[in-house]
Amino acid sequence: MRIKMLVGLAGNEYSLSPGDERDFPQNEAIRLIDAGYALPIAKKETERAVAQPTVERRTKKGKPDVVSAEGNDATD
Template sequence: MKIKMLTSLAGDDFALSPGDETDRFADDEAGRLIEAGFAAPAIEDKIERAVKKPAAEKRD
């Protein structure tokens, strides 16, 4: 599960700052960080893309 950190958190081989997004934790550990208020689920923004509509068919 990808999470977004709300607070700083560091370990032996990592350091995370508020706003960092990571998927380094297993789902159960990520859930505990969210419940404790250290992180929030990362929400991926949907990118809207313009789609050109096909031209209307013209008959003579």
């Protein structure tokens, strides 16, 4: 059974903080819920991830933008 912790809890196989979710055996989960340490998590239907199409971004190839020395009278 999946539960959401309301308090911190640590054991030999886990260390949980408030807000963490974890699967526990049914009897252990019920004991933690009854003690006020956790809340049950409702089972969700399986969600499928759908990949968003990526937009191809093209950049200019070739010479970078530079200022030409031609027509510049500063070097005379």
